[in-house]
Amino acid sequence: MEGDSVTINSGLTETKDxxxxxxxxxxxxxxxxxxxxxxDRFTVYEDVLDGRFRDRLKLDNQTGSLTFTHTTTEHAGYYEQLINGVRRNRFSLIVYTRLPVPVIISNSSHCSSSSSNCSLVCSSVLNVCEATLSWYAGLSVLSSISVCDLSISLSLPLEVEYQDKNTYSCVLNNPISNQTTHLDIHTLCHTCADSVHCCGPTEAVIRLVLSALVGVATVSIVVYDIRSRRAERDQAHIHTSGT
Incomplete structure (x- = not known):
């Protein structure tokens, strides 16, 4: 992985004179x-290739092994080991970029009372080569995509039922690591009956007006009741005074 250390062994236990x-x-x-x-010379050429190996190479004086620290993708490629002018070994170093966590979003702009499916999209925040984006239902792969083009982000759609009880997850992986995001259906998928926020603007206005009318009617009844009781007390007081 990018940032890790790795050693390419020379195959020698110790060097000869x-x-x-x-x-x-x-x-x-x-x-x-x-x-x-x-x-008696042990040299690391740090300034070659625009300094990409500067402060990142260590040479074992006893065995001739080569150690990379804080690797980057610039260090990926072929390495040859020559002993006394004869090529002894050839190595291929692959450095994988650390994977971002995939993001799941709802692809529906509003709820639908007629549809039983919820439309979702999983995507990677950053595209990387040699990575695959997949939808899983439990341990089973539903779909996957892999594109090595830094101008195109990885994205993968999925449709599930609102009442689906399966466990879904979106996984971004390469040969040595993965990042997983689990789907929370109740958070991302709503029917119109689930929340007033998913209803249309007309219905929302009607509900607001009805609520206001009910409130006004309640206040009017309370005021009328208070005034009626006060009038009855006043009449009773006048009658008592006259007597």
């Missing part, structure tokens, strides 16, 4: 590290 060990990188066979036992 007359050994010259070289490490070369890429199609141009750029020399990046060298051990010359006779000259």
């Amino acid at each position: 007359d050994d010259v060990i070289q490490w070369r990188f890429g199609d141009e066979n750029t020399l990046i590290a060298e051990i010359n036992v006779t000259a």
Whole structure:
């Protein structure tokens, strides 16, 4: 993974007195590290290739093994080991970008009382090569997509029933890691009966007006009752005074 450390072993337990060990990188066979036992010289060439290996290479003086620290995708490629001018080994280093957490959103702008399905989309925030985006129902793969094009983000649709009891998850993975987001149907999928917020604007206005009318009627009844009781008390007082 990007940021990890990795060691390419030379295959030697220790160097000989007359050994010259070289490490070369890429199609141009750029020399990046060298051990010359006779000259007692151990060199890491940090300034080559625009300094991509600066402060990231360590050379084992005893075995000639090469260690990368804080790897980046720039370090991916082919490495050759030469001992006394003869190529002994060739290695391929693959560095995977750390995966983002996939995001699940509802693809429906409003609820529908006639449809029994909820439309969803899972996507990766950042597109990466050699990664696959998949929908799972439990442990079973429903669909997947893999695109190695940094100009195109990965996205995958899914339709589920509002009352579906299955466990769904969206997984973004590469050969050595994965990121998973679990679907919460109750949060992302609503029917019109679930919440007033999903109803149409006309129905919402009608409900508001009806609520206001009920409130006004209630207040009027209370005021009328208070006035009636007060009038009855006043009449009773006048009658008593006259007597």
